Amino acid sequence: MADVATTDTTTTAGTDDLVVLTGVNKHFGALHVLQDIDLEIARGEVVVVIGPSGSGKSTLCRTINRLETIDSGSITVDGRPLPAEGKELARLRAEVGMVFQSFNLFAHKTVLENVVMGQVKVRRTARAQAEAKARTLLDRVGVGAQADKYPAQLSGGQQQRVAIARALAMDPKVMLFDEPTSALDPEMINEVLEVMRQLAADGMTMVVVTHEMGFARSAANRVIFMADGRIVEQNTPDAFFTAPRSDRAKDFLSKILHH
Amino acid sequence: MNVLFTDDNFTLFRDGFLRTVELTALSGLLALVLGVLLAAFRVSPVPPLRIFGTVWVNVLRNTPLVLLFFAVVFGLPKIGVDLGYFTFAVLALGCYTASFVCETVRSGINTVPLGQAEAARSLGMTFAQTLRLVVLPQATRTVVSPTGSILIALTKNSAIAGAFNNAELYGVMKTWNELGYKIFAIFFWIALGYLVITFAISALFRFLENRLAVAR
Numbered sequence: 336m337a338d339v340a341t342t343d344t345t346t347t348a349g350t351d352d353l354v355v356l357t358g359v360n361k362h363f364g365a366l367h368v369l370q371d372i373d374l375e376i377a378r379g380e381v382v383v384v385i386g387p388s389g390s391g392k393s394t395l396c397r398t399i400n401r402l403e404t405i406d407s408g409s410i411t412v413d414g415r416p417l418p419a420e421g422k423e424l425a426r427l428r429a430e431v432g433m434v435f436q437s438f439n440l441f442a443h444k445t446v447l448e449n450v451v452m453g454q455v456k457v458r459r460t461a462r463a464q465a466e467a468k469a470r471t472l473l474d475r476v477g478v479g480a481q482a483d484k485y486p487a488q489l490s491g492g493q494q495q496r497v498a499i500a501r502a503l504a505m506d507p508k509v510m511l512f513d514e515p516t517s518a519l520d521p522e523m524i525n526e527v528l529e530v531m532r533q534l535a536a537d538g539m540t541m542v543v544v545t546h547e548m549g550f551a552r553s554a555a556n557r558v559i560f561m562a563d564g565r566i567v568e569q570n571t572p573d574a575f576f577t578a579p580r581s582d583r584a585k586d587f588l589s590k591i592l593h594h
Numbered sequence: 595m596n597v598l599f600t601d602d603n604f605t606l607f608r609d610g611f612l613r614t615v616e617l618t619a620l621s622g623l624l625a626l627v628l629g630v631l632l633a634a635f636r637v638s639p640v641p642p643l644r645i646f647g648t649v650w651v652n653v654l655r656n657t658p659l660v661l662l663f664f665a666v667v668f669g670l671p672k673i674g675v676d677l678g679y680f681t682f683a684v685l686a687l688g689c690y691t692a693s694f695v696c697e698t699v700r701s702g703i704n705t706v707p708l709g710q711a712e713a714a715r716s717l718g719m720t721f722a723q724t725l726r727l728v729v730l731p732q733a734t735r736t737v738v739s740p741t742g743s744i745l746i747a748l749t750k751n752s753a754i755a756g757a758f759n760n761a762e763l764y765g766v767m768k769t770w771n772e773l774g775y776k777i778f779a780i781f782f783w784i785a786l787g788y789l790v791i792t793f794a795i796s797a798l799f800r801f802l803e804n805r806l807a808v809a810r
Binding site for chain 2: 400402420422425426427435440442443501502
């Protein structure tokens with residue numbers, strides 16, 4: 336951590352960008368899913384990515400920890416370009432927390448073990464210390480009482496909060512949320528969003544792909560609107576939701592706000 | 595039926611039976627270790643390892659075991675490697691069976707949802723950790739039952755070792771046949787010997803299957 340001094344100087348814009356994507360392109364066969372994406376995410380910023388299905392927003396999110404590779408362009412996290420597959424990439428992924436639409440808790444491990452595992456196996460934290468931290472985190476997301484159950488015994492909302500705790504246990508620099516509430520029953524969405532709001536308020540850098548416009552309005556510093564593999568528009572949530580500039584965004588908002 | 599109780603036949607049979615058990619156990623162990631390793635190779639992100647695993651499986655799974663025995667027992671001594679008939683038999687049986695174990699384990703790996711591996715990788719686990727800590731433990735349940743079948747096949751395949759100077763059950767059969775005992779009596783005792791081993795394997799794997807079913 337030689338750059339501690341520089342990270343404290345928040346005065347000049349651009350130097351404090353935690354995640355930077357430059358000219359990123361990606362194809363799935365003939366489909367050009369990401370087209371010349373340029374995006375800078377500042378330390379402590381909460382960026383919400385919205386857009387119609389198939390617009391590339393999930394793919395964008397997954398490229399940041401290289402679960403999806405890119406065809407051209409560059410991505411840096413905390414000033415370091417994403418390394419190729421291997422130990423170096425594994426180290427970087429430990430710094431980037433990820434929460435999936437389908438939770439992906441380890442089905443053969445208890446809730447506690449899910450949160451302990453990364454700390455012990457990746458960070459080499461002592462077991463007792465890892466367990467104590469896991470319990471604190473589970474309490475923080477409101478599922479402390481479920482620590483000894485298996486994921487399948489929990490509701491979707493509880494599972495997703497455990498998944499958030501599991502990612503937080505690694506002390507990530509940035510958290511990626513890939514449609515974290517899309518697989519949840521309506522009454523469970525809020526308990527997850529509440530945890531995320533709290534996290535945002537605590538200053539976590541977050542990239543959130545979501546269809547929850549309420550969350551975008553209340554928690555985002557910036558809204559990014561994507562369509563057909565491009566960033567069509569980005570603005571503060573207030574400006575974006577009250578006065579979208581592009582026709583594509585106007586069309587999208589009119590559809591989702593009219594049901 | 596009293597072939598077994600004349601002359602030294604009981605000692606001969608007992609030693610043959612134990613040798614078959616020994617062959618099956620050792621080559622089975624080799625096949626399991628090697629098979630899991632090969633499966634890991636075949637799903638690894640490193641192309642040379644993938645190629646190695648694929649070639650191994652496709653060559654050994656698709657050629658007769660006897661051919662491999664010939665290559666090992668007569669080929670290796672030619673290049674100065676002489677480990678004795680028993681070790682040769684363990685090697686041939688183990689390497690051959692490993693290719694079947696590999697494919698079973700690989701199919702088990704494919705039953706584990708991709709999201710499990712993605713979650714492990716996103717926590718910063720390496721490929722080996724992801725496989726060992728997250729994917730393989732969840733693949734075990736589906737792999738247990740077919741692995742039992744493979745080890746039963748291995749037990750019977752071990753008879754081929756008898757044709758290459760190993761005094762196991764098939765070797766006992768050959769000796770008795772040469773001594774002119776009645777064919778049905780020979781069949782009865784030799785078959786019984788194999789059945790004891792294969793039933794034991796069946797029972798062991800049924801036990802494992804039940805235990806793993808509870809543990810979820």
